[in-house]
Amino acid sequence: xxxxxxxxxxxxxxxxxxxxxxxxxxxxxxxxxxxxxxxxxxxxxxxxxxxxxxxxxxxxxxxxxxxxxxxxxxxxxxxxxxxxxxxxxxxxxxxxxxxxxxxxxxxxxxxxxxxxxxxxxxxxxxxxxxxxxxxxxxxxxxxxxxxxxxxxxxxxxxxxxxxxxxxxxxxxxxxxxxxxxxxxxxxxxxxxxxxxxxxxxxxxxxxxxxxxxxxxxxxxxxxxxxxxxxxxxxxxxxxxxxxxxxxxxxxxxxxxxxxxxxxxxxxxxxxxxxxxxxxxxxxxxxxxxxxxxxxxxxxxxxxxxxxxxxxxxxxxxxxxxxxxxxxxxxxxxxxxxxxxxxxxxxxxxxxxxxxxxxxxxxxxxxxxxxxxxxxxxxxxxxxxxxxxxxxxxxxxxxxxxxxxxxxxxxxxxxxxxxxxxxxxxxxxxxxxxxxxxxxxxxxxxxxxxxxxxxxxxxxxxxxxxxxxxxxxxxxxxxxxxxxxxxxxxxxxxxxxxxxxxxxxxxxxxxxxxxxxxxxxxxxxxxxxxxxxxxxxxxxxxxxxxxxxxxxxxxxxxxxxxxxxxxxxxxxxxxxxxxxxxxxxxxxxxxxxxxxxxxxxxxxxxxxxxxxxxxxxxxxxxxxxxxxxxxxxxxxxxxxxxxxxxxxxxxxxxxxxxxxxxxxx
Numbered sequence: 001x002x003x004x005x006x007x008x009x010x011x012x013x014x015x016x017x018x019x020x021x022x023x024x025x026x027x028x029x030x031x032x033x034x035x036x037x038x039x040x041x042x043x044x045x046x047x048x049x050x051x052x053x054x055x056x057x058x059x060x061x062x063x064x065x066x067x068x069x070x071x072x073x074x075x076x077x078x079x080x081x082x083x084x085x086x087x088x089x090x091x092x093x094x095x096x097x098x099x100x101x102x103x104x105x106x107x108x109x110x111x112x113x114x115x116x117x118x119x120x121x122x123x124x125x126x127x128x129x130x131x132x133x134x135x136x137x138x139x140x141x142x143x144x145x146x147x148x149x150x151x152x153x154x155x156x157x158x159x160x161x162x163x164x165x166x167x168x169x170x171x172x173x174x175x176x177x178x179x180x181x182x183x184x185x186x187x188x189x190x191x192x193x194x195x196x197x198x199x200x201x202x203x204x205x206x207x208x209x210x211x212x213x214x215x216x217x218x219x220x221x222x223x224x225x226x227x228x229x230x231x232x233x234x235x236x237x238x239x240x241x242x243x244x245x246x247x248x249x250x251x252x253x254x255x256x257x258x259x260x261x262x263x264x265x266x267x268x269x270x271x272x273x274x275x276x277x278x279x280x281x282x283x284x285x286x287x288x289x290x291x292x293x294x295x296x297x298x299x300x301x302x303x304x305x306x307x308x309x310x311x312x313x314x315x316x317x318x319x320x321x322x323x324x325x326x327x328x329x330x331x332x333x334x335x336x337x338x339x340x341x342x343x344x345x346x347x348x349x350x351x352x353x354x355x356x357x358x359x360x361x362x363x364x365x366x367x368x369x370x371x372x373x374x375x376x377x378x379x380x381x382x383x384x385x386x387x388x389x390x391x392x393x394x395x396x397x398x399x400x401x402x403x404x405x406x407x408x409x410x411x412x413x414x415x416x417x418x419x420x421x422x423x424x425x426x427x428x429x430x431x432x433x434x435x436x437x438x439x440x441x442x443x444x445x446x447x448x449x450x451x452x453x454x455x456x457x458x459x460x461x462x463x464x465x466x467x468x469x470x471x472x473x474x475x476x477x478x479x480x481x482x483x484x485x486x487x488x489x490x491x492x493x494x495x496x497x498x499x500x501x502x503x504x505x506x507x508x509x510x511x512x513x514x515x516x517x518x519x520x521x522x523x524x525x526x527x528x529x530x531x532x533x534x535x536x537x538x539x540x541x542x543x544x545x546x547x548x549x550x551x552x553x554x555x556x557x558x559x560x561x562x563x564x565x566x567x568x569x570x571x572x573x574x575x576x577x578x579x580x581x582x583x584x585x586x587x588x589x590x591x592x593x594x595x596x597x598x599x600x601x602x603x604x605x606x607x608x609x610x611x612x613x614x615x616x617x618x619x620x621x622x623x624x625x626x627x628x629x630x631x632x633x634x635x636x637x638x639x640x641x642x643x644x645x646x647x648x649x650x651x652x653x654x655x656x657x658x659x660x661x662x663x664x
Contacts, residue, residue, distance in 0.1 A: 013040075014039070014042055028064055040053060049073050050072050093135070094311075102134045115319065115322065116319060128307055151195065158187050168181070204622065207622065223616070224612045236250050237355070250472065254472050254477055255470055257360075258480075262482045262485055264484065265438050268546050271440075277447060278447070278453060289378050294374060297370065313371070331375065337461055339465075341372040343479075346468045346471065347365050349365050365488050376490060376492035383451060384398075392511070394517065395518040409513060416593075421561060422563060424532040425559070426523070426524045427584065428524060430522070435486075436484060437500065443459075445499055449503060501517060504542055518585055529559070533570060537571065556578070557569045558579050560591055587642035587645065588601055605638040606663065609634050
């Protein structure tokens, strides 16, 4: 069989080309019999590059099988390793003792003073240096879980003695050496069992404490990653679909893609009219404003290029509040923020749909300076007090959420279903909405909203000379400018986009729920196909003349109680895709007004969440209390999302109960 296969494939059985003693040829021993059943094959053209092939005595790969080793002379290109940046272990500041040690060390560096230096550059460098000394620095590489993480010195010594005993038995072939090898095997099994038991006892004891609960979620994520075939995509396709494999070409492609995305504007009309500029005095920033902004900032987020997380300011308390208040007031006066804040790191995040090797299926999230985000939150809080956004905008507005928009749409559909009247809905998709916003339009919309010119200049300064790099699986790209669009991952961007959409659609919006917006997700409803088509054209004209493009391929149309089957809405002569169901803000709405498919998708989402944490939920040694906490925070929210807006029938409720019982 092996010889026939080798002949057909023009290959050579390497084991047979070298004269060896029997002990270096036999690959399998059992019951007093020995034979050669393991082979190494290579192409006949590569045979001249093989210098040796033999069985290594004393090394067993599987039961009764020995290791076969082949020596070849190959020309191997040296693989360049992607550079990894060393990271300060800021997460240690969660410990109060470490936090106090950091404060004391910083006080010593400052000569016993509690106040931080006035200028940003000096303060930032002092904080970074103190953090490295007190908290330590990691390599920046992701730790890969090893199957032998529980090994100790005793286990390693026993394994080494077993290897030596196996080699001795292979050479001597005596009963005494055989018994010695068997005893070494039993000793290794005992030591491995003891070491595993001890390591897992310590692990589960730690998980059952308040401090170890967060480790439980980390363990669940690690076990979920271990179950995946591919954890990181290291190759990518170019614009022609060719797969790029080298580090340089992959980095170049990522830079090329995001450079085009963030530096190209859509065609638009230039505004000829001027808008009145509001010149008014602005009050100094108070400590309470900084405290509120600091309170709204979440901990545990990835740091920007300046390597100073918000945890530092929270750790330093009032000293940080005083410094930040002084710093922000200087920026307010000079209208110039620190140059260090202008840099960011762009991380591509897969959208979980489409080809993983296609750049367009990734969303770029910017890692920005946390201190700049604090500054943005202070400015945002002031802008929200001065600018009123329309009631049709549900995205990132106080006391509004996706649930409100979904509920309003479902109530409208139920009302028209009960009345057996037609309802026509168009779900408008905007192409790369955040990334293609013309900044000149943004400044115009801010001024037309009555924003003081001082704040317009402050926001302009945030976008002035913006630079970024792309951090991908093979390292970081070269730096490039970002001259179009809003910052993804910014604290201020959602409100700026809402303000832009508010001004651009001021004359064409209908009352809610006939028109609803959640950031760039728009739904337009009407009682007739002609009306909704007319509304869609008005929206297209209003947005595209200002550089915001409506997607022809992703905009979709749905009709409830349709009488004239087969017709669809047209946009500039092209037919808009007609659908029977649409996933609106994560909740599926159907053209018949029913909710059966949404319930099934909720069950699927629940099982998807369950599978991600099944490594913990199915572990018998994890306590029921911890399993319950993981279930309530990961699985149940996915199972119940948006169902408060759905009129669930008893049969559908029973489906969900059955799914939950199976999960538990």
